[in-house]
Structures are given as C-alpha cells and as structure tokens.
Amino acid sequence: MSDRGIGSGGVLGWFFQRLTGIVLVPILLIHLLTMHRYHEHGLAWESVTRLMSNPYWKVLEIVFLTLALYHGLNGLYAIFQDYVHHSGWRLLLFSLACLAGLTLLAFGVVTVLSIQAPELAGAAGRPGP
C-alpha cells in the first residue's frame, strides 16, 4: 500500500468546518434580508451604503466574510485532499488557497471599512465608494 496522504489529521479542519457552517446560516440570512431585500424605498446604493456605514454592520459583514472564506476554502482544500495525491501539488494548492483567502479577505475588509453613508461621503468632499 502506498503511504500517500498519511500525515497530520483533520480534527481542527473538520470541527471548524461544521462550526463555521452552523454560524454562517443565521449570518447569511441576516445579510441577505438586510442587504438584498428589506429597504424602505427599495433596494438602492444609498440605502445599502447607509446601512453599511454602521460600525455594527461593518463588524457583522467582516465576520461573515471571514467565516465564508474559511468555510469555502477549507471545503476546497478537502477536495484537494481527495483528488490530488501528490504531496507537493497538495502543498502548492494549499498555499494558493491560503494566499487567495488572505488576498480576498484584505480586499473585502478594506471595502467594508471604506464604505460611508452618502451624506457623510458628500460632506467629506468626495464620493462614496
């Protein structure tokens, strides 16, 4: 029998995949209902940016982004472990997944933090993002 794949295990990966999956369900529902559905005068750029300018919503969106990225990329890594049998390729793909996750997280966090309500963006003399 080949020894491919024998190595460190997956307790943490498996546990956090379940945990993030459970936590993501309510956060995803809150995100969808607040950002994509219930707006007083219909879904509009102004209403979304006004909501997103609230620090509490920013925190929620950053948590959502972090957990969703972890959950998605960890799932992708599980697929690599199933179908990529060469340890070198697996390490490369794992590194690329980490890099992609960190890059997307950085872009996401910067975007969420830079969103300002339209009236505030106007007062500062520059348009909102």
Added chain:
Amino acid sequence: MERTFRIYRFNPEEAKEPHYDTFTIEVDQTWTVLDALNAIKWHHDGTLAFRRSCRHGICGSCAVMINGKNELACEKLVASLKGVITIEPLKQFPVLRDLMVEQEEFFEKLRLVKPWLINHTSPPTDKERLQSPEDRRVIDGMWECILCGACTSACPAFWDNDSFLGPAALLKAFRYVGDTRDEGLDERVGILDSKIGVWRCHTIFNCVEACPKSLNPTDAIVKLRKRLVKEKL
C-alpha cells in the same frame, strides 16, 4: 427454468483486456447465484474462477457485483433477479482472475487499525472483564462485519483514493474504540486521524446500501470522528 448469466472473465496470463462470457443454464427455483456459479464451473466451464467457502453468508468470500450491486453470491436468490444476470468482481479491487480480486491491501488496512482488544491493565483473576448490557449495546452493529469488502468496494471516496482505509476497516476500528473494555484509542488515533483516515469519508452512504449484513459503516465513521474531536479538543 432457464436463466442466462453474463460473467466477467479475465485471465491476466492470457489476455490484456477482460471480456464477458454468457452461459444459459437450467436452474432451480431455490438456487442462489453461488449455486449457479458452481453449476457453470462444474458442468460448463471449469476455468471459471471465483471464491466461496461457507455458503451461509458468514465467511464473506463470495462477495461479487450482481447486476451492478455488491452482494454475497451465496445469499442472492437467482429467482429474485430479472433478465440476464451480470456477475462481475468487486469494483476497484485489482482482479486476480475472473471474479477473484486481490484482497491483501484490504486486509493490510484492517491491520492498520489494530482490530483487537487493547487493554493495559491486568485482567481480573476471578472473573472476566465485565461490561454492562448498555455498554455492550454500543458496539451492536459493529462486531457483525464479515469482512467481505462489499462496502469498501462500493465507496466512491475509495474509488478515487485507494489509500483511504475504507468503511470496513473503520467499522472494525469503532468496534474496538467503542468497546468500554478497550484502552487502545491512543494507539489507533494516528491512523484514524490521518489523511487516509476518517476524514476521507463524505457520508455518501454507498457502504450502507452495499453491506449484505445490513450494517452501517457510515454511522461508525461519524462516531469515530466524534471520539477524535472529543479526544483532541
């Protein structure tokens, strides 16, 4: 009644590719597929190779794929099957000849999980190692495995990654990990928590469907995961 059997044939010493032979024979209403295979071997083609031993669904030797489903040939009644009956070796195991597959790696994986009772304390001198009926019931559905390989052969996770321990070895692992008299989890955790261990299962349940003894290896794997999480976190 007459029935037609389409049987997978492969002799690596004579051919590079397998082929199918068709036999139409007279069968009795009470015959199992194993009875039919015996009749073909004894009266039609003595070169047909297949494994069998107990003929009572206990030894697991005669596990084959019958009409696309893993079964014990000695338990499957010919009368329960419709049309031409196709018999093939267990999927994904290397074929030695005809319906006989290489099982060495299957049993090597079984040995990796140490399928025996590990206990570091001396046994009592005046009685056996006792266990309550409740504790004993935990391993019901785990000890009955006959190691036929039908579940492992039916596992899609095993099809792509033949290093995966497979449902049979993991079911056997929980038979001991779940036994209150066993103290061997520390010795087994290395292989169970490895990249060829419990994490490769994706709860597809093919093993449950394939098991001729109606056991549930997926349940055993999930219980092993819970034990590992409890142990490590």
